[in-house]
């Protein structure tokens with residue numbers, strides 16, 4: 001599968017936020033998007049998921065424009081763990097995770113045995129099974145984030161978009177979820193595109209990095225090629241030292257304390 005962004009432009013009002021973005025993402029790869037606050041990372045994921053419509057340009061999956069697909073068909077192809085995962089209605093955890101199966105449940109039907117089994121299994125894998133009858137709006141930030149994650153994984157889509165999806169998780173849960181995601185990239189040949197603020201986590205886990213600055217691509221390619229002192233200075237205006245770290249088999253970034 002190939003997901004292609006073709007000359008995308010987007011503005012919420014007058015100011016352009018996304019400026020002529022063109023690039024492709026292929027199956028079996030983990031991509032990370034990095035960039036300063038306000039550079040357009042969330043907007044770009046919202047465009048890819050079909051939540052926002054580009055002003056010009058288009059997105060296609062294997063050459064079929066995403067916006068020509070029905071909402072249901074898009075949700076069988078693309079799942080998004082968004083930055084804002086506030087759910088105000090007191091759904092149970094089990095019900096929230098089951099929402100991931102909705103694209104596969106015919107109208108006016110009940111979830112199948114297979115749907116129920118998948119939800120049960122995903123709650124186990126994501127470490128939230130013990131919370132299954134709890135109300136989602138009464139959970140901690142990290143617990144809620146794992147529920148939303150489990151819902152997206154239950155959607156079982158070839159494309160998974162993660163918008164700072166680990167921001168509320170402790171390091172144990174972050175590493176566990178990253179392992180799950182990486183496994184699904186390799187075993188299920190998924191395309192994962194994740195927004196990170198932590199350059200070192202992104203470098204350790206991603207095959208490729210996309211650096212965004214002011215709504216434009218500053219650099220895009222193999223993680224170890226893109227992550228340099230020069231790109232970090234250019235994109236974030238921060239001095240750093242970038243070195244290959246044998247423990248994680250990837251480049252890591254160190255910042256001077258003054």
Ligand SMILES: Nc1ncnc2c1ncn2[C@@H]1O[C@H](COP(=O)(O)OP(=O)(O)OP(=O)(O)O)[C@@H](O)[C@H]1O
Pocket residue numbers: 012013017035036037038039040041042043044
């Ligand atoms: N709904 C909206 N209406 C108007 N402007 C918006 C809206 N959402 C975002 N913006 C603006 O668009 C720009 C890009 O926002 P976006 O959320 O895509 O940035 P980001 O790179 O994800 O930032 P962060 O790292 O802070 O999460 C920002 O200047 C923001 O103020």
